[in-house]
Amino acid sequence: MKLALRKENNWVPSLMDEIFKNDSISNTDQNRKSLAPPVNVSEREDQLLLQISIPGFNKEDVSIEIEKQVLIISSKVAAVNEEIIGKFTRKEFCKQSFKRSFNLPKSVHLDQIDATYENGILSVILPKKEEDLSKPKKRIFLK
Secondary structure, three states: OOOOOOOOOOOOOOHHHHHOOOOOOOOOOHHHHOOOOOEEEEEOOOEEEEEEEOOOOOHHHEEEEEEOOEEEEEEOOOOOOOOOOOOOOOOOOOOOOEEEEEEOOOOEOHHHOEEEEEOOEEEEEEEEOHHHHOOOOOOOOOO
């Protein structure tokens, strides 16, 4: 069974590309990309929200750190010799170590970052600084 290969569009850079610039999987081959947990990034008026799909992990297994305006989310899984009971036709369940890193915009209030883990989804809330919330959007008109 072959899965469709998704080609990345490198023609149009975006703000989200800037957030993912330090992503530890961004310059690796397609096989390694599939090992990193998928991430959804959404922006609201007062916060950014990262949602990472990591089913099968315990809260204690996940590390969240900030170093020099970079958010690092990781987990190390020790190799376990598992006793195989029965005969598998196909075995896809696995739990692997991962590390994702994200450049944080200067508008994020680093001291108020919060995270929750529920039903296999790690949610990291990145509140925006008050001074950035009060600034109105600037509209640029085309000439």
